[in-house]
Amino acid sequence: MDWDDLRIFLGVARTGSLAEGGRALRLDPATLSRRVTRLEAAAGAALFLKSPRGYALTEAGQRLLPHAEAMEARARAGVAALSADDGLRGRVRIGAPDGVANHVLPAVLARLRALHPALGLDVVALPRVFDLGRREADLAITVSPPKAGRLRVRRLCDYHLSLAAHRDYLAVRGPVATRDDLRGHEIVGYIPDMIFDADLDYLGEVGANAPGLASNSASVQLGLIRAGGGIGVVHDFMLAAAPGLVRVLPGEVRLTRAYHLSRHGDAGGPLISRTADLLADGVREEVARLEALSVG
Structure with a gap:
């Protein structure tokens, strides 16, 4: 199974929809449906349960997900390493529950800082919901996706x-x-x-x-x-x-x-946007790595 197949898998897994996944992958739903069918044939297992409500991961799909996310993170980290001096300068404050702040973010942020030495990173570890509207943090990791406010929310990983x-x-x-x-x-x-x-x-x-x-x-x-x-x-x-x-x-x-990453809709410009991308990749990779250790 190559990276292009896993990219299709992740697009549908994260959106739960051919229409939304197609928009993210810039493919029409019919083409995406054919790709999913071909992917499942190559895998020898059903990866999605199809219903009127959308596409949900099967047990086989759940097993594949952390490996696909880890491969995605490694690919993006490689690209980032080739362009480490990409102008990421400034300070970004990240709010997170104490579990992920203590056990996942240290390794992620140490690597990010090594690649971008002009980027300052603050971690606020509090067991509560952060108010991005009041700028308590530039980026917030949460369990349930926030519903209020003008926020940009993405799903990070299970x-x-x-x-x-x-x-x-x-x-x-x-x-x-x-x-x-x-x-x-x-x-x-x-x-x-x-x-x-x-x-x-x-x-x-x-x-x-x-x-x-x-x-x-x-x-x-x-x-x-x-x-x-x-x-x-x-x-x-x-x-x-x-x-x-x-x-x-x-x-x-x-x-x-699942973890979700949120930022205020009009906050931060390219610095926050690029940091959010790198943070998302790092969290996915580190969670997959640590969970693999816990069962190994």
């Missing part, structure tokens, strides 16, 4: 979360064979009245009890779980850097969310 606990905790408290077994265990999670995005209500989706140990910070929750405080939902991209943690109910519980 990421995954798993139930996890420290192996020492499980050795003392006993294994978890079913979701019903969770009722007999300590739970770590978000402070219920401080969940600022409905997509962060992981425990409600898993069916676990209210947390005995709670924080508004995903990184603090990880620390509580590593300390043996109980079972909680952990980003897969954090697991590679958390020795001692093991997945709980891995065949039954794995959540999928």
Whole structure:
């Protein structure tokens, strides 16, 4: 499967539509449909579920997505490396939830800064929604796409979360064979009245009890779980850097969310636009790399 095939795959996966994907790829929907059919034949698997609501990824498509995104990011990074001195000068402030700010952005921004030494980058890591209209940040990474304001929003990538606990905790408290077994265990999670995005209500989706140990910070929750405080939902991209943690109910519980990147519609000009492109590529590549480590 070559890059041109993966470009077609990503265009449809990100928009969920032949019409929208065609506009992004500058192909008419009929041509795009033929390309998708040919791609699925070459892959030997259905990559999309087609319905009146659009194109949704199948399980095979979900498996292909992070690899396609990583290849896209490497291709763009190569182009950027050839033109590192492209006039990116100034300072850009990036707002992000603390999980992605602590575990994904450091490597991404270090590489970006190495390529563009005249570009200053600020990271504001707060567990809340940023107000781009008030210029709290130039770019904001969010889970749910913002709906209010004159914003330009793009979908970055899917990421995954798993139930996890420290192996020492499980050795003392006993294994978890079913979701019903969770009722007999300590739970770590978000402070219920401080969940600022409905997509962060992981425990409600898993069916676990209210947390005995709670924080508004995903990184603090990880620390509580590593300390043996109980079972909680952990980003897969954090697991590679958390020795001692093991997945709980891995065949039954794995959540999928998506990151989105937003900027104000009239803010920043070429500097913000170009930085947004490079940031998007870097986040996709780093999430795919870390998730691959967590299962390897």
